[in-house]
Amino acid sequence: MPIFGLPTVTFVMAVATILAGSLGAIHYVVVHKFMEKPFPDQEVSE
Numbered sequence: 001m002p003i004f005g006l007p008t009v010t011f012v013m014a015v016a017t018i019l020a021g022s023l024g025a026i027h028y029v030v031v032h033k034f035m036e037k038p039f040p041d042q043e044v045s046e
Contacts, residue, residue, distance in 0.1 A: 003011040031037050 001008060006014070032039065
């Protein structure tokens with residue numbers, strides 16, 4: 001059964017990709033911008 005003209009498996013993969021990207025963006029903003037935690041390869045300058 002096509003959803004938005006796509007096969008079901010393709011639609012599920014598209015939704016999963018968008019969801020994963022959104023979770024990654026939320027993680028980046030919260031952890032690295034709001035909490036100011038550096039990436040593992042970055043030096044902490046004080």
